[in-house]
Amino acid sequence: MGEASLNTVKNPSKKEVHPENYDSIISIQQYNAWYGNNQALYNVNMNIKKNAITAFIGPSGCGKTTLLRSINRMNDIISSFKFTGRITMNDMDLTSNKADLLEIRRKIGMVFQEPNPFPMSVYENMKLPILENMKNIGKTKIESIVAQKLQDAVLYDEVMERLHKSALKLSGGQQQRLCIARALTIDPDVILFDEPCSALDPIATFKIEDLLMVLKQKYTIVIVTHNMEQARRIADEVAFFYKGEVIEKGPSKKIFTAPDTELLEWYLAGRF
Numbered sequence: 001m002g003e004a005s006l007n008t009v010k011n012p013s014k015k016e017v018h019p020e021n022y023d024s025i026i027s028i029q030q031y032n033a034w035y036g037n038n039q040a041l042y043n044v045n046m047n048i049k050k051n052a053i054t055a056f057i058g059p060s061g062c063g064k065t066t067l068l069r070s071i072n073r074m075n076d077i078i079s080s081f082k083f084t085g086r087i088t089m090n091d092m093d094l095t096s097n098k099a100d101l102l103e104i105r106r107k108i109g110m111v112f113q114e115p116n117p118f119p120m121s122v123y124e125n126m127k128l129p130i131l132e133n134m135k136n137i138g139k140t141k142i143e144s145i146v147a148q149k150l151q152d153a154v155l156y157d158e159v160m161e162r163l164h165k166s167a168l169k170l171s172g173g174q175q176q177r178l179c180i181a182r183a184l185t186i187d188p189d190v191i192l193f194d195e196p197c198s199a200l201d202p203i204a205t206f207k208i209e210d211l212l213m214v215l216k217q218k219y220t221i222v223i224v225t226h227n228m229e230q231a232r233r234i235a236d237e238v239a240f241f242y243k244g245e246v247i248e249k250g251p252s253k254k255i256f257t258a259p260d261t262e263l264l265e266w267y268l269a270g271r272f
C-alpha cells in the first residue's frame with residue numbers, strides 16, 4: 001500500500017493504549033509535544049517495564065525520537081520545543097519545572113545513532129564521566145571502574161592493549177560499545193538508545209544486540225529502531241507509533257504475530 005492509499009484511511013481502527021499493570025520504572029501520562037506549531041506527539045500514555053528492552057517502532061517522522069528524548073529532557077535544548085503531560089521515573093517527576101536535569105541525565109543515560117567518542121584515548125573517554133560523577137576519587141578506583149565497565153560492554157579484551165590510544169582509531173562497532181561503556185560509568189537506571197546500530201555492519205550490530213540482552217538484566221533499555229528484525233530479536237515490549245500517536249504497545253510476540261490494528265499490520269508487511 002502506498003502513502004496515497006494510506007491517507008485515505010480517515011479513522012484507522014485504533015485501540016486505546018493504557019498503562020499496563022506490571023513492574024514499570026517509567027510512566028508516561030497524557031504527554032503531548034510540539035516544535036513551534038507542529039505537534040509531534042499526541043496524548044501518549046505508556047509504562048516502560050523495568051529490566052526489559054522496549055522498542056519504539058514506526059515510520060519516519062512519527063515521534064519516536066521525540067518521545068525518547070523527552071524521557072531525559074534532551075529536547076529542552078530546542079527553543080521551539082514545548083510539552084504538556086507528565087513523565088515519571090519511580091517517584092521522580094522528570095517533567096517538573098523543578099526537575100534537576102543533571103540528576104535526570106545521571107539516572108538516564110543515552111547512546112546516539114552515530115558513535116560519538118571524544119577525540120581522546122579510550123581511557124580518557126571513560127575517565128571523564130567518572131570524574132564528573134564522583135568527586136575525590138583515586139586513580140586505582142578509576143582504573144577499576146574503567147576496567148569493569150569496559151568488561152560489562154564486552155570491549156575490554158579488544159582494547160586492553162590500546163587503552164591509551166585514540167578512541168577514534170577503533171572500529172565503528174567498538175566505538176559504539178565504548179559509548180555504551182561510557183554510559184555505564186555513571187550507573188544509570190535506564191539507558192536510551194536512538195538507532196544505535198544504524199551506522200554499523202551486521203556483525204557489529206549483532207554484538208550490540210547481544211550486549212543489550214545482557215545489559216537489560218541490570219538496566220532498563222528503551223531503543224528506537226527502524227530495523228524490524230532487530231526489534232523482533234531483542235525487544236520484550238514494542239510500541240508502534242504513527243503520526244505522533246502510540247497506536248499499539250505490548251509484548252513483542254503479540255505485536256509481531258497478532259497486531260490489533262490494520263495500521264500495524266500494514267507497517268509490518270512493509271506496505272508503507
Ligand SMILES: Nc1ncnc2c1ncn2[C@@H]1O[C@H](COP(=O)(O)OP(=O)(O)OP(=O)(O)O)[C@@H](O)[C@H]1O
Nearest residue numbers: 035038040058059060061062063064065066067078
Ligand atoms: N529539532 C526539531 N525541530 C523541529 N521539528 C522537529 C525537530 N525534531 C523533530 N521534529 C519534527 O517532529 C516530528 C517527529 O520527529 P521525530 O524525529 O520524533 O520522529 P521519528 O519517528 O523519530 O523519525 P525518524 O524515524 O525519521 O528518526 C517530525 O515532524 C519532525 O519533523
